[in-house]
Amino acid sequence: MNIMGRIVQKRTLETRARLVAEAEKLIDRNGFEALRVEDVVRAAGVAKGTFFAHFRDKDALMDRLIGARLDTILDAMDLETGIRDIRDLVARMGPMLTFMTCERYVFDVILRYSGAAAQEDIGPIATTFARQIDVFASWIEHGPFRRDVPVAILAEGVQAFAVQVMALRFCALHAAQGLHAPLETYLAAWLLPPQPSARSSRNTAP
Amino acid sequence: MNIMGRIVQKRTLETRARLVAEAEKLIDRNGFEALRVEDVVRAAGVAKGTFFAHFRDKDALMDRLIGARLDTILDAMDLETGIRDIRDLVARMGPMLTFMTCERYVFDVILRYSGAAAQEDIGPIATTFARQIDVFASWIEHGPFRRDVPVAILAEGVQAFAVQVMALRFCALHAAQGLHAPLETYLAAWLLPPQPSARSSRNTAP
DNA sequence: AGGATAAAATGACCACGGTCAATACAAAAT
DNA sequence: ATTTTGTATTGACCGTGGTCATTTTATCCT
Numbered sequence: 417m418n419i420m421g422r423i424v425q426k427r428t429l430e431t432r433a434r435l436v437a438e439a440e441k442l443i444d445r446n447g448f449e450a451l452r453v454e455d456v457v458r459a460a461g462v463a464k465g466t467f468f469a470h471f472r473d474k475d476a477l478m479d480r481l482i483g484a485r486l487d488t489i490l491d492a493m494d495l496e497t498g499i500r501d502i503r504d505l506v507a508r509m510g511p512m513l514t515f516m517t518c519e520r521y522v523f524d525v526i527l528r529y530s531g532a533a534a535q536e537d538i539g540p541i542a543t544t545f546a547r548q549i550d551v552f553a554s555w556i557e558h559g560p561f562r563r564d565v566p567v568a569i570l571a572e573g574v575q576a577f578a579v580q581v582m583a584l585r586f587c588a589l590h591a592a593q594g595l596h597a598p599l600e601t602y603l604a605a606w607l608l609p610p611q612p613s614a615r616s617s618r619n620t621a622p
Numbered sequence: 623m624n625i626m627g628r629i630v631q632k633r634t635l636e637t638r639a640r641l642v643a644e645a646e647k648l649i650d651r652n653g654f655e656a657l658r659v660e661d662v663v664r665a666a667g668v669a670k671g672t673f674f675a676h677f678r679d680k681d682a683l684m685d686r687l688i689g690a691r692l693d694t695i696l697d698a699m700d701l702e703t704g705i706r707d708i709r710d711l712v713a714r715m716g717p718m719l720t721f722m723t724c725e726r727y728v729f730d731v732i733l734r735y736s737g738a739a740a741q742e743d744i745g746p747i748a749t750t751f752a753r754q755i756d757v758f759a760s761w762i763e764h765g766p767f768r769r770d771v772p773v774a775i776l777a778e779g780v781q782a783f784a785v786q787v788m789a790l791r792f793c794a795l796h797a798a799q800g801l802h803a804p805l806e807t808y809l810a811a812w813l814l815p816p817q818p819s820a821r822s823s824r825n826t827a828p
Numbered sequence: 829a830g831g832a833t834a835a836a837a838t839g840a841c842c843a844c845g846g847t848c849a850a851t852a853c854a855a856a857a858t
Numbered sequence: 859a860t861t862t863t864g865t866a867t868t869g870a871c872c873g874t875g876g877t878c879a880t881t882t883t884a885t886c887c888t
Contacts, residue, residue: 425835425884453875463838468876527733531789545790565811573808576786580778583737583785584751602779605771606812631854631865659845669868674846 432470434460439477448478449521476539478525483540486526489515490544493551499559502603506596508555509578512548513595517582527579548575561607570607577602638676640666645683654684655727682745684731689746692732695721696750699757705765708809712802714761715784718754719801723788733785754781767813776813783808 438459442451453474457467471477489511496508516523529541538546552571561570581599644665648657659680663673677683695717702714722729735747744752758777767776787805 423835423885427884428836431836452873454873464875465839465877466837469836474875524734527789528730531792569807569811572786572790573783573812576782576808577779579785579789580782583733584778586737601775602782605775606779629855629865633854634866637866658843660843670845671847671869672867675866680845 428470431460431462431466435462435467435470436477436480439481443481448482448519448525451478475525475529479529479539479541482522482525483544485515486512486541486544487547490547490551496555497558499555501560502600502607505555505559505574505603505607506600509599510596513578513582513599517586517595520586523582523586527583545575556607562609573606574603577606634676637666637668637672641668641673641676642683642686645687649687654688654725654731657684681731681735685735685745685747688728688731689750691721692718692747692750693753696753696757702761703764705761707766708806708813711761711765711780711809711813712806715805716802719784719788719805723792723801726792729788729792733789751781762813768815779812780809783812 435456439451439456442455442459451474453467454464456477457464467477471480492511493508499505499508516526526541529539530545532538532542549568549571552574553567556570556574557567577599581595581602585595585598641662645657645662648661648665657680659673660670662683663670673683677686698717699714705711705714722732732747735745736751738744738748755774755777758780759773762776762780763773783805787801787808791801791804
């Protein structure tokens, strides 16, 4: 096997797959936060150093595992169509909100990796964030929402508000349900065709 | 001295002050990320355990130090008045944006502590975030902005967009200047009195 | 087959945040 | 002054992420 000029042995792929698989198992049992590198390597039957030959650091593994789950959720979201209103929109974000707030640790990792760390080493989580924008954009495009702002901008705003709601009310109402109401408030103001206010200034974007 | 039923010796306050002072010095010299607890206690002339008798963990010290700086910046922002337009608004957020993006590590700490960690152990950074909302709200209230949405909501949105811009473009254009343009785009869509779009649906908030 | 070469795996080791039973110290009670 | 009580400090110790010189293993070459 030969990837990018560097020869990769079959063994390598097997080891990496085993590390990932064992990590998944441990996470399913104990959650993300409790994952220890030592446990993973013991379960995979390799030495500690081997782990770091396959992943830059523990966070790189997390990036991959969490990114994979986000991707699965996005696959489902991709199939949703016919958003009728804000409530609908928020409801379909539900699974994403639920997963992102399933553990404080998970939310922190996601935030830390949602932007590209260094130029162009864009990881799995950052990729899903870009994809999320696309999904939101297509939802908005086919829904009864304002048209005076580019769809891409609207989509990025939805993401921004979602993060805001999750970050500020993380513990207040831990169930993801508690996030829906405030998020709907924001999105109503952000997405709906505006009702012109009394004082009709005619400002424009700079 | 007696705080909350617990007697606090003068010695305690002196030690804590010394820890904070030495930490500040080290940070001024090497930045936040490079701060090591061992260095702080050595400089302060106390044992390691003493540090943790005064701060729950290293992050608690960071929360305090970063919170203090944010507070200073907010003091200055509080004095600003007469926001004429979006560009103005973003310009006056400048110092805050600059500080929050001065180090990747600082931004991460701020995000992690911007929401209350557990109910009602709201720390310095979380406090400044609440204060930030108030400042934005008063700016918006006296500016040429939309009135069809409560000022508080608008202010929270400004914060959300600011975080979004910082998170997504952290390295892309590291100078805080690069943040202004995208932020202005978002805020124009968020804050300005809307120009009714062609298709005038008359949706309302759910 | 038997080297030669490069990739992969190893595990002792380090850095650093954090803990805790033991000790030193200050203040109050006698 | 001495004892008592509770606060503040200590430093050896631990857990865990991460490193790297060395060793093992695969692949290629003749």
